[in-house]
Every structure is written in structure tokens, then in C-alpha cells.
Amino acid sequence: MTDFQPARLSGIARPANVGAMLDEICEHFVEHSDVVYKDGIATLKSEEWTIDIATVNDHLAIEISTDGDEALAATRTMFAEHLFYFAGDEPFSLEWSKPAPKVRPPGFVEATVVAAHDVTPRMRRVTLSLADVSPFIGGNMHVRLLVPPKGRAPVWPNLQENGRIGWPEGEDELVVRVYTIRSVDAEAKQVFIDILQHPAERVATPGADFARDTVPGEQVALMGPGGGGLPEAENIFFAGDESALPAIARMVEEAPAGVTMKAIIEVENAAEEQLLQGNGLLEVEWLHRSSYAPDGRPHLVDRVKAALETVGNDTFVWFAAEKADVRTIKRHLADRKRDRKQQYIAWYWEKGQ
Numbered sequence: 001m002t003d004f005q006p007a008r009l010s011g012i013a014r015p016a017n018v019g020a021m022l023d024e025i026c027e028h029f030v031e032h033s034d035v036v037y038k039d040g041i042a043t044l045k046s047e048e049w050t051i052d053i054a055t056v057n058d059h060l061a062i063e064i065s066t067d068g069d070e071a072l073a074a075t076r077t078m079f080a081e082h083l084f085y086f087a088g089d090e091p092f093s094l095e096w097s098k099p100a101p102k103v104r105p106p107g108f109v110e111a112t113v114v115a116a117h118d119v120t121p122r123m124r125r126v127t128l129s130l131a132d133v134s135p136f137i138g139g140n141m142h143v144r145l146l147v148p149p150k151g152r153a154p155v156w157p158n159l160q161e162n163g164r165i166g167w168p169e170g171e172d173e174l175v176v177r178v179y180t181i182r183s184v185d186a187e188a189k190q191v192f193i194d195i196l197q198h199p200a201e202r203v204a205t206p207g208a209d210f211a212r213d214t215v216p217g218e219q220v221a222l223m224g225p226g227g228g229g230l231p232e233a234e235n236i237f238f239a240g241d242e243s244a245l246p247a248i249a250r251m252v253e254e255a256p257a258g259v260t261m262k263a264i265i266e267v268e269n270a271a272e273e274q275l276l277q278g279n280g281l282l283e284v285e286w287l288h289r290s291s292y293a294p295d296g297r298p299h300l301v302d303r304v305k306a307a308l309e310t311v312g313n314d315t316f317v318w319f320a321a322e323k324a325d326v327r328t329i330k331r332h333l334a335d336r337k338r339d340r341k342q343q344y345i346a347w348y349w350e351k352g353q
């Protein structure tokens with residue numbers, strides 16, 4: 001039975017610089033929640049959770065409240081992962097009033113590969129069978145895909161006391177990559193993930209290789225879903241490259257009638273275009289990288305900047321692509337003082353990383 005009783009948890013975080021970390025938390029979470037920040041006290045509020053953070057001498061006192069224990073565990077892990085990410089290489093510790101139990105991370109589910117095929121020459125669709133696909137229908141779209149080393153029995157992650165995920169190491173190390181659940185077949189209990197076969201010179205591409213080489217019966221796992229879904233807006237401007245294409249295609253499918261959408265999508269060439277279908281009104285502009293001038297211009301960012309000139313403030317702006325391109329667009333939108341609640345701007349991959 002699902003427990004919808006209010007649940008609370010307190011924690012103490014000790015970063016190297018308390019003020020700097022609180023600034024970073026507020027700066028980051030403003031795009032995911034309502035943030036009220038004054039005199040060293042911050043409240044972050046989303047539909048699923050409230051997180052109060054107060055500066056107390058050398059530490060941050062944290063209070064998480066949610067509807068039920070399941071959401072509390074998921075929020076703790078989400079927040080703990082963020083805090084350690086913000087701390088980077090600096091000393092950092094995190095303790096909770098109740099340490100996290102040593103169990104599988106929230107949202108962890110085992111899956112079996114059913115099939116894999118090419119949707120276009122460079123986009124490969126992997127079909128996974130799950131015991132329960134209901135968490136993946138609607139709402140949040142993104143998952144972490146966990147692939148164990150070939151020929152070894154999987155060793156899956158457990159939670160650490162501080163709420164972070166404890167990943168298997170050494171010979172049991174997993175390939176972990178973030179993807180989008182492109183669609184769900186509730187009846188067949190299957191989910192579909194579209195994985196780009198991106199050309200990378202002289203470097204390994206474990207996520208892409210998994211999609212290329214997988215065979216039916218291979219055991220993998222998913223963690224999620226998270227990271228948001230279709231924006232609640234009547235007008236949406238989508239833009240991105242192939243890594244964003246599965247998300248854009250899914251949101252177009254999920255958008256109800258009456259929603260007006262414009263999408264600018266950069267792919268290698270015409271063979272990589274996909275049919276985007278839904279009940280809303282959609283205009284798609286495909287950009288072909290293979291047709292760019294030798295200096296690579298004008299490219300996605302140039303085109304998106306130009307298009308944004310005619311995008312009104314009532315339009316939700318959704319952009320995902322390579323990190324540097326995303327930073328450029330983020331700065332561009334900030335210069336125009338657009339409402340950050342009316343945008344989702346995220347980098348999906350990083351050149352050379």
C-alpha cells in the first residue's frame with residue numbers, strides 16, 4: 001500500500017564554504033522549484049517536496065518534507081547527489097537524522113533487453129521489458145541506464161548512509177548513461193529508448209556501443225524516471241540535437257490538442273529526420289549538420305538565437321544539446337531577462353568527455 005502520510009527528515013551538511021554552497025543550491029534549483037532565499041535561509045518547494053535550508057555557523061541545517069516515505073527517500077538521494085556534485089573536490093560531509101538503509105536506490109528497476117533495431121541509420125531503438133512500466137508513463141522522462149560488464153553477473157548499487165548511491169567498483173563497475181524513455185507499451189510492459197550512434201574518434205562510447213551490440217535477454221537496470229517532462233504551456237519552442245530528439249518527439253506526442261509547438265532539430269542529414277506526430281499544432285525545422293559550411297556555421301545555436309527573436313514571453317523555451325551550446329543559449333536567454341520558470345535549458349552531452 002502506498003503511504004501518503006507526511007514524512008520529514010533532517011540533515012546536516014558541512015561544506016567548505018557554507019554561503020557559497022547555499023548560493024549554488026538556490027541558483028540551480030530555481031529552474032526546478034520555487035525558491036525563496038533571504039538572510040541565509042532558503043526554502044525550495046516543488047510539487048513533490050519542500051526543502052528548508054538554514055545557515056547555522058559552519059553548517060547547513062536541512063529539513064526535507066514530502067507526502068510519504070517513498071518520496072522522502074527519493075528526495076534525499078536526489079538532494080544528496082546534488083550537494084556532493086556542488087562540493088566537487090572540496091571537503092564535504094552529510095548526515096541525516098535517520099541514516100539511509102542499505103537498499104537499492106529509489107527508482108531502481110531491473111530490465112531485460114527484448115530487441116534493438118535502427119530507427120534511422122544513426123538512431124538505434126532498444127526495447128526493454130520491465131515488471132512494472134507504470135512509473136514511466138507520462139511525467140518525468142529521463143532515466144539512468146545501468147549496463148553491467150559483459151559476461152559478469154550484475155552487481156547493482158545500494159544506498160550509502162548519507163543517501164548517495166554506492167556504485168559497484170572494479171570488475172563490477174557499471175556503464176551508467178542518461179537517456180530518455182521515448183515511449184512505453186503498457187500492455188506489453190515494455191519501454192523504448194532511442195540511442196544515438198554518435199561518431200567519436202579514438203574514444204570509447206559505451207552507451208552507444210551497448211545499443212549497437214545488445215542482444216535479447218541481456219540484463220540491465222534503470223533508475224528513474226526524473227528530470228521533468230512535457231512543460232505545462234500552450235506555446236512551446238523546442239530546440240536541440242539528436243540527443244534531445246527522443247525527448248522532443250515524446251513531448252510532441254504527449255502534448256494535448258490546442259498546444260502550439262515549434263521545433264528546431266539538428267541532425268546529421270535528411271536520413272536522420274523522424275516523423276514527429278501528436279495532437280498539437282507543430283512546425284518542425286530540420287538542420288543538417290552535413291550541409292554546414294566548412295567552418296560549421298551557421299549551426300544550431302545561430303539558428304536558435306535568430307528564432308528566439310520572434311518567440312514571445314508566453315512561450316516555454318526548451319533547449320537541450322551539447323554543453324557549450326547550451327551555455328550560450330542560457331546566457332542569451334538571461335540577457336533577455338526571460339522568466340526562468342518558462343524554460344528548460346539542459347546540456348545532454350559534453351564534447352570530449
Ligand SMILES: Cc1cc2nc3c(=O)[nH]c(=O)nc-3n(C[C@H](O)[C@H](O)[C@H](O)COP(=O)(O)OP(=O)(O)OC[C@H]3O[C@@H](n4cnc5c(N)ncnc54)[C@H](O)[C@@H]3O)c2cc1C
Pocket residue numbers: 142177178179180181193194195196197198199200203204205206207208209227242243244246247347348349350351352353
Ligand atoms: C537528461 C538527458 C537525456 C538524454 N537522452 C538521450 C537519448 O534519449 N538518446 C541519446 O542518444 N542520448 C541522450 N542523452 C545524451 C547521452 O546521455 C550522451 O550522449 C552520453 O554521453 C552517451 O554516452 P556514450 O557512452 O555513448 O558516450 P560517452 O562515453 O559519454 O562519450 C564518448 C565521446 O562521445 C562524445 N559524445 C557523447 N554524446 C554525444 C552526442 N550525442 N553526439 C556527439 N558526440 C557525443 C563525447 O563528447 C565523448 O567524446 C541524454 C542526456 C541527458 C542528460
